[in-house]
Amino acid sequence: MAETSSSDNNNNIPIEIVSDEEMAFIEAAYASISSSSSVLSRSLSSCCSSSTPSSSPRLFHQNNVLSINSITLLSKRKLSSSCGAGDIEDTLKFVNSQKKPNLSDSFLRRFRKKRALSVTDLTSTEWCPKQMEFTLTLGGRKVNQFMKAGIARHAKLEAEVIKRVEVKIQSQEDRWALKFLNFISGVNQLLFEGLTRELPIIGFAEDIWMVGVIDEVRMPLTENDHNPILIDTKTRARDTLPAEPQRRNGRLQLMCYKYMWDNLVSDNFPSKNFFTYFGLNPRSILCEDLKVLSADSGFSASTLDDVVRYYRNTYMMLSPANDQLLLRYEYQKDHSLLCEDKFTYDSEWLKNQISSCLEFWLGEREAAYVHEEERWKCRFCQYATVCPAYTDSKGMNADTSNDSKAKEV
Numbered sequence: 001m002a003e004t005s006s007s008d009n010n011n012n013i014p015i016e017i018v019s020d021e022e023m024a025f026i027e028a029a030y031a032s033i034s035s036s037s038s039v040l041s042r043s044l045s046s047c048c049s050s051s052t053p054s055s056s057p058r059l060f061h062q063n064n065v066l067s068i069n070s071i072t073l074l075s076k077r078k079l080s081s082s083c084g085a086g087d088i089e090d091t092l093k094f095v096n097s098q099k100k101p102n103l104s105d106s107f108l109r110r111f112r113k114k115r116a117l118s119v120t121d122l123t124s125t126e127w128c129p130k131q132m133e134f135t136l137t138l139g140g141r142k143v144n145q146f147m148k149a150g151i152a153r154h155a156k157l158e159a160e161v162i163k164r165v166e167v168k169i170q171s172q173e174d175r176w177a178l179k180f181l182n183f184i185s186g187v188n189q190l191l192f193e194g195l196t197r198e199l200p201i202i203g204f205a206e207d208i209w210m211v212g213v214i215d216e217v218r219m220p221l222t223e224n225d226h227n228p229i230l231i232d233t234k235t236r237a238r239d240t241l242p243a244e245p246q247r248r249n250g251r252l253q254l255m256c257y258k259y260m261w262d263n264l265v266s267d268n269f270p271s272k273n274f275f276t277y278f279g280l281n282p283r284s285i286l287c288e289d290l291k292v293l294s295a296d297s298g299f300s301a302s303t304l305d306d307v308v309r310y311y312r313n314t315y316m317m318l319s320p321a322n323d324q325l326l327l328r329y330e331y332q333k334d335h336s337l338l339c340e341d342k343f344t345y346d347s348e349w350l351k352n353q354i355s356s357c358l359e360f361w362l363g364e365r366e367a368a369y370v371h372e373e374e375r376w377k378c379r380f381c382q383y384a385t386v387c388p389a390y391t392d393s394k395g396m397n398a399d400t401s402n403d404s405k406a407k408e409v
Helices: 021-030 044-049 085-096 107-111 119-127 129-138 145-159 172-193 244-265 271-277 288-296 304-315 347-361 372-380 388-396 402-406
Strands: 003-006 037-039 056-058 060-062 069-076 165-169 195-205 208-218 229-236 324-331 337-344
Touching: 107 129, 107 347, 119 129, 119 208, 119 244, 119 347, 129 347, 145 195, 145 208, 145 229, 165 172, 165 288, 172 195, 172 208, 172 288, 172 304, 195 244, 208 244, 229 244, 244 324, 244 337, 244 347, 271 304, 288 304, 372 388
Parallel strands: 229 324
Antiparallel strands: 003 337, 037 060, 056 069, 060 069, 069 165, 195 208, 208 229, 324 337
16 A cells, blocks of 8 residues: 655645546657657766756657657757547447457557557556547547646756757667667666656566656665665646545556566566567668767667667666655646655556556457546546446436545545
8 A cells, every 4th residue: 555645734735636637648748659759868978078967968859750850859968868529429439339359459459569558558548448448549638738737847857857959860770779778878867866857668568568758766865775766746737636546547657667677677678579579670770860879878889789789788787676666746836746655566466457457458358437436537538428438427426516526535
């Protein structure tokens, strides 16, 4: 169970249910399933040469991975860093007419075959499997003002330690190399400065390729503790505490990161499987910008295989992540701390959650609706007007105040 410790005035802060979009906005932005994707890249040399000691270079943003693209690298270290209601209703008839999913026609195969499953995919599935299904089949969720504010806050936190650098990539191999370089750069910063942010992680777990972006990683202050601490920051539109389903979803996210981290540092990264699964050529020559970035980071890489080998050398230097994980909740308006949720990693609970989510992605079960006691989530879902769970329960709850119930969660 998680232990929640909040700021001094937390006893006076009411608990209120808000949209799940406030929970996962930033990782969703980085792990976009569209042709736009974000990559982080940092470098040790830039980190050392930066005029601002606390900042290092890194994040790239690429708009189209299949063409020559402009990528933004963040680093003050120097490693490179929607449908209308009518449309949804029309499309829903087609979705509901489809046969029960199976492994050969699974969502993983249809939508993530060449991209890997993201941690956001798992947390979104835990939040509501049916909403995840709608997102995949009817189009991505709309970005609202709260998500934009959250993204802006994360960008500001990122800019405190990372400087943006532009590079151009020319292939899928370059795209993956960039992700690996960002990880290498971030780890360099972590080991030399004790802190890094927006760290991309790529790993193989439960026979599935997974990706994620860790908000913040810190080294412990005590000399005898070498287990990095994983931290995630959530921003909230109102100065209220998160409800339990939201905290549960945030804990799942951080536990997934620790699981991926620990799996990686135990040297579970089958590189041959990686190249084969994503259809990549390990001997593919890197674009000139990536060659320069790798050289600036202290090693010479000419091919994707070179970068993967340095990726392995880097993660093998690391210790497993700390069992104590930290979720921070901030008020969007003034960035004040609402509460900190400190909890202990629970491997058994996590594996059960991942297994349940993967059953959906692998086509082993159909998308389920949220539990009756959590149907308040439907009020914030853009697909509510076409979802049977919401329309069936709306009349049932007409005489009941959902808001008053939510504040008792």
